[in-house]
Amino acid sequence: MTDNYNNDIQQIDIDKAWNNLHARLQEDNLIPIAAKERSIFAMPVFRWAVAAMFALCLTTVVIRYFVPDRHKTPLLSMRNNDADNTLVKTLEDGSTVYLAGSSSLFYPARFANDSREVVMQGNALFDIAKNPEKPFRIETKKIIVEVLGTAFNVKSDAKGSFELAVLRGKVKVTQKSNGEFAYVVAGEQAAIVDNHWQKTKYTDTSLLESFTKHMKFKDEPLEKIVQVINRYSQRKVALQGEAIKTHKLNVQFYNNDVEGMTKVISLALHLKREVTQDSIFISQP
Template sequence: MTRKDFQELLKKVNSGNASAQEEQALWDWYEDFGNDALPEDGILTELEQDELLADIRSKIQPATSIKRSFTLVYRIAAAVVLGGFLVLAGYVYKNYLQEGDMRYSTVPKGERRKLTLADGTMVWLNADSKLSYPKAFAADSREVSLSGEAYFEVKHDASRPFTVHTSTIDIHVLGTIFDVKAYPQDRQVETSLIRGSVRVTINTGTNNGRQVILHPNQKFVLSNAPDARSEQTSIVDNSQTLVNEISGLQLVKETGWRNNSLSFENEQFPDLVPKLERWFDIKVVIQNPQLNNLRFTGTLDNAGLDTVMQALMLSGHFNYRKEGEHTIIIY
């Protein structure tokens, strides 16, 4: 691998645009790491290596469970610097950890990310989301685990069903397009189907073991609160689960986050606040409890925090102020 090829690979991995095969190529390079494996003209002097490693260690305290990943950071850091900056250290530490044959992709608040799995399945991860998936899928199944929200375009493979595990539901598919929202702190878990079909299995509460089949333009909702009820017309309805018919336009709005479009439909502050906190990496404090009864509907494309707050304020007739860089007080 030439230095130029190596630089291009690092740039793609760091920007989140690398395929699973390209990410694997980087890990394979690491596994074969040695003087002969270094890119041409990419070797630092011994003094530069020591200074760089000291700088990294001053900023990062590696945990035992991710020791191997930090070792990767140190060794690549000692080998290659592009344009005077360490390219992979922050990326591996924050967004991509490896333990054995598993991969862990973490997206912090305020960011979104796209990745391609080993089978060609494409996944978009929303802010504050985590996806774990194997380096290579098994011969008879494909399984991943999600906390947060993700949009999946699953590569069709009839011999290997694709399963998304969350803390409360499992979604089983062969090849389809769907969105899953399963944030632990949210009041409900949702799965919206765009194309194909999926089988949702509930693995918690009184509905444990129950299965529901979704068809295009349907949305499955499981309440995380025993007394919470949806106000939408439902096909399947009991105290905790609903399957709703939704329009194509609503699907576009709900999945628009992939294109930096923030959308909310008849949402009250208790549901809207967590979304805003994840989207902008902020803390929202509501000082007047009566404001929790307000409802908001709207779609804002590529909008900054001030634009969103001004739009909400005009609609809800409340006031807000900023405290520091990351706190919004609503009153």
């Protein structure tokens, strides 16, 4: 994935484009014969029609320069406008993204064969599924983050400021402007100071809780929701029966209490819930 935030917009020869469009219309017999004997702009209605057509063509050209084709496959977008909830998404490789308020993530429906690449802006916690054969890359405005399998928090705004804290594993961060990189391990955080990496100790033990306290899921399969719950809950949730795993759910949890969350799931999907000392079982009634 190549950064194109600062691409120069190529100049467009407007007169030449008009002439080419006029010639094309003539070739396709889209201009009335009477109009060919005089300027096409002598006809007000037709002039505006051609102007609108050209504006559309011009807009398409400009968009191609402003938004380069950086991906061979379309990207899906995920944006969290809710400041009070974390939007949680499990990607197709099993990695989970906890997206804080006013944050965005762009990701493919399926990753490429040799890499996993996403684009983000804002504040997000990533829990990356380990896969040495397919590195995970996160692109922000000024930084590229590369990991194999780890958990970390990334903050990157539209102005280009950047912070990263690693909860588990090891992360490589690289500045796009000068290529300077640094490796950040669990218990460390990194930020850019005067165009250089600065690493310090990270001691905030409440980071995971801050992202999981109020979670929101949109059209997520029940199996994925339960996987997220089981990552930080001591009492495990088990789904009994293959059919219920694919049930999709839109739901918000206002605390990370596993009993409360499983009650909401069971009521919403009309499922049976059985509680034991160590586990909570959910099944068809």
